[in-house]
Amino acid sequence: MLMSTGQEALWLAHRIDPDSSAYNVILAVRLRDRVDTGVLQRALTALVERHELLRSRFPATDEGPVRLPTAPGSVRLDVREVPGAGDEELFRLARRASEEPFRIMESGAFRAVLLRRAPDDSVLVTATHHLVSDATSQWLLVRDLFAEYGARTGRGSAVAPPGAITSWDEQVRGEREFVASPRGRRAAAYWQEVCAGVRAAELPTDRPRQAQPTLRGATHEVRPDPATAQRLRSAAAGRGLTPFAWLLGTFQAALHRSGAGDGFLVGCPATTRFTPGTREAVGYYVNTLPILGRFTPATTLLEAVESAQRHLRTGMAHARHPVELLDAGSSRGPLFRISCTLVAADRLPVPGLYEGAVRLGGLRAELCDVPQQEGQLDLAVEVLQGADDFRLMLRYNTDLFDAATVERFGDTWHRLLDASLDAPGTPVGDVALVARDDLAFLLALGSGTA
The missing domain is CATH 3.30.559.10 (Chloramphenicol acetyltransferase-like domain)
Incomplete structure (x- = not known):
């Protein structure tokens, strides 16, 4: 088989x-x-x-x-x-x-x-x-x-x-036939172009990276309040963008502001359920798309968001080509160290279970939200999109990062998200990452007058 x-x-x-x-x-x-x-x-x-x-x-x-x-x-x-x-x-x-x-x-x-x-x-x-x-x-x-x-x-x-x-x-045969086809070769060329000259996004770590990763992990949750979630939906719809693209663009901006550099790749797992016969099947129907992020001193928050949407949309047109087949080259390291994926909890196959109690097979049932898939990458973000809210699950490798570091990154992302909704034309580098009162306190510490 x-x-x-x-x-x-x-x-x-x-x-x-x-x-x-x-x-x-x-x-x-x-x-x-x-x-x-x-x-x-x-x-x-x-x-x-x-x-x-x-x-x-x-x-x-x-x-x-x-x-x-x-x-x-x-x-x-x-x-x-x-x-x-x-x-x-x-x-x-x-x-x-x-x-x-x-x-x-x-x-x-x-x-x-x-x-x-x-x-x-x-x-x-x-x-x-x-x-x-x-x-x-x-x-x-x-x-x-x-x-x-x-x-x-x-x-x-x-x-x-x-x-x-x-x-x-049948699914695997379809994959192999696509890879060998002219469309498959064009898709491979597209991904090679996207990945040329850039490396996986990588944040500064709290501890040195080990030669053999242990895959130990933990999760930090960021939950924007309902008002922010509504503003996000409205802002994205008003500009013809998806809320996930908006979140991805600000996530890339947070990586840039947190030390990931000016150009990098983030992995975005995407579905490969392209036929009716696969939509009801249990299996590994995933291809992780390399999404490019590039920043200059003039790049605005809105430009970062629009770039994320553009790369997502074009990437989905080439999603049938397995990224594992790309020749990354031994000198550049892995294709991804950080990923960001969308789970549309409001459209999952068991309606209502994400939000509360339901009946399954005649039995009263509630979701038991057990942490999972922690430590696969340096940082793997899962955007859980509910009917009225968003939950941002930051799953990180605990051999590399302290909890406080990931919490600080989550705060940076949230601050850039808020700034993108308040003033989307603001350059990414101009957004203050410390609250005004906190900044005054830190400056006072430096002058010895606190």
Whole structure:
């Protein structure tokens, strides 16, 4: 069975550090009704029968990694009884279950763990390795699992038939045919031009970079207030831009002001679900686009935002070409050290779960927001776009950065975002990064009069 270029890169990352959870993709739900574990197991078997990557393992051979599907019944529900656990302990156990490393060569890249505190109170943790899933896939997985559960208990409707999705082999063959085609060669030339002469964005670190990264990480959240979120939507719409492009442009400006230089690349993971048969499938449908940022002393905040939109739009036109195939050259280092991606939480396959309680397969369910995918890169930003708000999740490598450094960067980004909404024509370099009162205090310290 075939593996995509992106999967092969993720397989290698796992081989280098098999005990890391940096590439674990998680969705955990708190269930407030009695769960029939026998029915849930049958629903799980139906799920992995439909989505073959969830029942695949990835051993090494002399020719490289291969994908070997297993029988649907080989994926078993792991029920762990945790009577008496408090809410904090239950969350800690859910996080621990999500962080357990996968043995992708021996036992695959998917598990489902039910932490049962009481017959009518449990947490279901669904965890995958990134090489079989992405953000959308994890929500599709939960949607389909509970649809199967509800269909078997008479409390929900059946899912779409297996023929509604594209097989993974067909997806990989399509990728390879595109790469070999004239369009694929033009896309490769476009990306080589974008990347020529620039390096990955890189912030000054608190500690030296180790020769072998450990992929340890943490998360810092920046949450603009509702008024800022509304102003952002209105400003972007008024100029024919997307809110994500506006956030990306100001993010690049924050990198520039924080020491990343005048020209650099940021990775923007983008979907490769280009056909109807892929939109309902669980799999690794992602290509990380190199987005160029360039700044001069005269570059304004609005120009940074417009540049981000332009590069995003043109990049999506060439998104079918896997960036892993680009010849980066050994002297320039990795293509990305920093990424920024959009997750449109208000359009995810399980409506309402991001905002609050819903019913899944007849069961009352709430999102259990377990941290995940920390430490993959120096800094990986996830923009969670809700119906009325934005959450900016800054996942960083703790071997490189202290929490205070990332918090300070988050403040810089927020300050540039506010400035871009107040006066978009302001040069990026002219925005004050310290509040006036704080600046007066610092100057007073320097003069000895504080």
